[in-house]
Amino acid sequence: MSTNQPTPEQIKRWRGYLANERSEAAAYRDLARRRSGEEQEILLTLADAEDRHADYWVEQLGDAAQNPPKPDAKTQLLGFLARRFGSVFTLALIQSAETRSPYDDDIDAPQHISADERIHAEVVRGLASRGRERMSGNFRAAVFGINDGLVSNVALVIGVMATGVPAQIVLITGVSGLLSGALSMAAGEYISVRSQTELLDASLPDPKAREALHALDVESNELELVYRARGMSEDEAKVKAKRVLAKIGEQKRVSDNVLGSTEVQSAGSARSAATFSFLAFSVGAFLPIIPYVFGLEGLVAAVTSLILVGISLMATGATTGLLSGKPPGVRALRQLAIGYGAASVTYVLGLLFGMIL
Structure with missing residues (x-):
């Protein structure tokens, strides 16, 4: 216990730290139960470190350490995700949380705990990177394909709608955009993956x-x-x-890598990547035309389309943010701004074309 009597504000803050540290230790142990080998050992070591941090705050608080409050909402969410899922997304969120440690700006927090949290962020970053590398390329193709379909087709549909043409024409245009964009995405993905595979084969x-x-x-x-x-x-x-x-x-067996090897990663199946890109783009591009499929017209159809697309853009933006280890909320809003920005530009152009025609 510190020789100086802590203030009520300090006690409140330290009790929050204690609750969060214990919750984070439990989250790491929950993640460890879903893994094995080296990754499990690393996660358990991180949990032990969080326990040491909790012990420090218990020592500082003394009797005030009894019955600490619940962890903050963010830490509770991380604990829930670790218990229920334990995926790379959970690690990415923990990475982001460890990076923004409250200890950095708190003079009451010892430097070694602040430094520990920084190192924890890098450890979790490494574990999350492993998960991202193992994550199927088809999943990434699906996320980015849906996003491309959303942005391109909502811009097309809103632009054509602004010209004042009948809803049936808007629907036909949207379907055409869906098919042409999906085929283009599939062809591009196939050529890209196939070319990468051939380049990798040439290096073996x-x-x-x-x-x-x-x-x-x-x-x-x-x-x-x-x-x-x-x-x-x-x-x-x-x-x-x-x-x-x-x-x-000496008549010893020469190992398979005796000539040395080039570190290469499989580019995956070109057909599989093309198929996923086609389907993902189609799903994304279909959302903007749903109102027109059900017979809605004019402003009602446009607003409904924008709402559906906006929700989907935020979901894909948050997902890509998690995949890259960045704050999902910021990426969701950025994706929404990009999508609505593109739709706004084509809407203005559509109005101009409508006036000219």
Whole structure:
């Protein structure tokens, strides 16, 4: 216990810290139960660190540490998500929370606890990055495809509607935009993934080259050139080549990566990526035309379309924010502004074209 008697305001703040630290420790343990191996060990170590922080505030509070309040709403949400889901999204939210530690601006908080929280943010960032890398590329294609469909087709529909043409024409235009955009997205995704796969394949060692290792001339040692071509220095290439040839001479089995390997990641299936892009764009592009499908017209149809699109834009914006480890609320509002901004521009252009025609 500190020699100076804490003020009521300090006691209130410290009790909040104690509640949050205990809740965060529980959240890390809940996440650890859904994992195994190294990730589980890391999460349990973070939980132990949060327990140490809680013990510090118990020591500072003394008797006032009894019956602490509930954690703040953000910490309670993180705990709920950790118990129910334990996904990469939860880690991303925890990363964001650890980055914005309240200890940085509190003179009562010791530097070592503030520093711990900063390091925790980086640890969680690393764990979240693992999750993002494991996350299916099809999922990312779906999120971005839906977003593209929303923005492009709502802009098209609102722009055409502003010209004053009948609702049936607006619907036909929206369906045309859906099909053309979805096909374009699918074709672009297919070509992109296919080209990336071919480039990655070109970087892998040729299996037939391994068969020539046993017949290499030890004196001239062409294997050294292979290692140098892959970025090793001359001395490093010589050492590794000699080591490999020594293994061959001793009749030892040469491992599959004896020629060295290029760190590459699979680009995934081109057909699968194209299919997901087509379907995702179609879903996003269909939302703006739903009011016209059900026979709505004029301002009512436009407002309904904008509401549906606005909700969806915020959802996709928040999702992409979580995927990138950024605050989801900011990304949701940014996505909404971009979508409505595009619709506003095409609406004004539609009005101008309507006046001219």
